[in-house]
Amino acid sequence: MRDVLVIGGGIVGTAIAERLARDGLSVVLAERGEIGRESSWAAAGLLTPVHPWNYPESLLALDAESLALWPDLAARVRADVGIDLELRATGLVMPLETDADVAEAERRVTWKRKHGEAAELLDAASAREAEPTLADDVCGALLLPDLAQVRNHRAAPGLAAAAARCGAEILDGTTVLGLIYQGGRVAGARTTAGDLLARQTVLAAGAWSGALLGDGVPPAIRTTPARGQILLLRTRPGELRHMVLGGDGAYLVPRPDGRVLAGSTVEYVGFDRHVTPAGIGKVASAVGRLTPSLATAQVESSWAGLRPDTPDHMPVLGHVEPGLIAATGHFRSGIMLAPVTAEIVRELVRGESSRDLAPFDPQRD
Ligand SMILES: Cc1cc2nc3c(=O)[nH]c(=O)nc-3n(C[C@H](O)[C@H](O)[C@H](O)COP(=O)(O)OP(=O)(O)OC[C@H]3O[C@@H](n4cnc5c(N)ncnc54)[C@H](O)[C@@H]3O)c2cc1C
CATH class of the missing domain: 3.30.9.10 (D-Amino Acid Oxidase, subunit A, domain 2)
Known part of the structure; x- marks a missing residue:
């Protein structure tokens, strides 16, 4: 019996496999298709929420922690398997077209600075100088110089290769068909490659997570x-x-x-x-x-x-039932949130978590 079975080989599942295997746990990951060919491949790789000012503080705290973990994760993948995830702070500009946009941008500058991030309001000439592709008639721009991106389609394959180097078994072409119960707890899953038994199973099957659990799935995991x-x-x-x-x-x-x-x-x-x-x-x-x-x-x-x-657009992170941990529902931010998700799952598997995970609880209404 392994320590952990991870279901799903997107960026979330592979980041978890890499983190746990590096921590010395025995890990097997089952991916029904190719590693990282679904949402994690299709994404744009921005390491920022699109509109952070609309997010609850609990999620912003996760974002901040995850951003701080990204450089180390990218460095590990590069050092271990020679894949460059192109983590780069290219900065982001938001063009402003009307006086109302400018007023809103002023509020966002205040919000960003309150959260310890750099933000600058540019007039029309400075905006076009900073980003010459903008339209001639912009009346300014909000510049967020520190925002970064990654070449996301390389991330899950890179993390899977790094996890394998740490001893994880990565089974692509392996569909999980259903969970196995033993002694009143989840003890692994039935798959097209046979039964995979594990002390803890992590559900990281992206948009398919809810469907995989079938009837009676808690509302929060109805992805x-x-x-x-x-x-x-x-x-x-x-x-x-x-x-x-x-x-x-x-x-x-x-x-x-x-x-x-x-x-x-x-x-x-x-x-x-x-x-x-x-x-x-x-x-x-x-x-x-x-x-x-x-x-x-x-x-x-x-x-x-x-x-x-998910119904409230928030990730689902925590125990669903004994032996089963959910790490899914990352909606528009799964690339950004993969490193902190892996860290949270490591703490849950180790029984070390002292975080308040209530906003992400699989049992929330
Ligand atoms: C157009 C677009 C742009 C995006 N831009 C960004 C962005 O800029 N920044 C950002 O942070 N996020 C972005 N996202 C969101 C991000 O892509 C997702 O939140 C993230 O990829 C989710 O990762 P995942 O591993 O949970 O899911 P996925 O990558 O979908 O992986 C889930 C895996 O589970 C596997 N699976 C499913 N069922 C089974 C089964 N029964 N057995 C075995 N395996 C199974 C699937 O084959 C799949 O490989 C974007 C998404 C899209 C579509």
């Missing part, structure tokens, strides 16, 4: 897929200098090789990850509005992924 569509553009490296975020939540994320990710929709259409003309059209029109000069850039590809949403 719903929230589709997001992304358009990938090819530009000159450095043409877009910062991440750009519009007031409606549309964003652009520049990679060092000149690729720019533009996203994203939030659609509740079930387990359907097709791209659609309506979705991509909406993203394309945001590109033209936010950064007009990129409206004629080459489109390289497009895709969609399914974010694991």
Whole structure:
């Protein structure tokens, strides 16, 4: 019997496997498809909530802790398996179009500084100087210089490889079919590769987590897929200098090789990850509005992924029942929150957690 079975090989499951295996526990991870090919691949890799001012303090505290853990995690993956997750503080600008936007940006500068983060209000000329791709008619911009991003599609494969180097068994192509109960507690799972027994099982199956538990699942874990569509553009490296975020939540994320990710929709259409003309059209029109000069850039590809949403949009972290820990429901922030999630699961497995996890409790209403 292993110490821990992790269900799901997205960024959350692989970060947990890496953290626990590094801690000396025996770990097996079951992933039904390829490692990290679902939401964790499809994401944009921003290490910030899109609108932090709308978040409860409990979640902001997790965000801050996770951001502080990211540099060490990226360094470990690079040192252990030679994969560069391209963790970079490219900063983010929010273009301002109206006097009302400017007034709102002033409030956000105050909010950010109160939370110990750098924030600057730029006038129109400084905004265009900082980010020349912005529209001519912007009346300013909010600059958040410290905000960072990662090349998220490399993260789960990198973490899985690092976990394997620490002794974890990574089973891709292995579907979990149901939980195994022994002595009134969860003792592992039935899978297409046979029974996998473990003292603790961690549910990290993203949008599929709720469905996997079947009937009687606590409301908080009734994960719903929230589709997001992304358009990938090819530009000159450095043409877009910062991440750009519009007031409606549309964003652009520049990679060092000149690729720019533009996203994203939030659609509740079930387990359907097709791209659609309506979705991509909406993203394309945001590109033209936010950064007009990129409206004629080459489109390289497009895709969609399914974010694991929950009824209150908060992650689910904690014991579901004896032997079963939930680590799911990260909605729009799973890339950012993966390191702290792994740390919380480590504490729960070790029985060392003294945190207040009530806001994330699987049993909450
Ligand atoms: C368009 C888009 C943009 C995003 N941008 C950002 C961003 O900028 N920053 C950010 O922090 N977050 C972002 N997110 C959200 C982020 O991608 C998710 O929160 C995160 O990837 C969730 O990770 P996960 O490991 O829980 O889920 P997933 O990556 O979906 O992994 C779950 C895994 O479980 C496996 N699985 C399911 N059922 C079973 C089973 N029965 N047996 C075995 N395996 C199973 C699946 O195959 C899958 O690989 C974005 C998401 C999308 C779609």
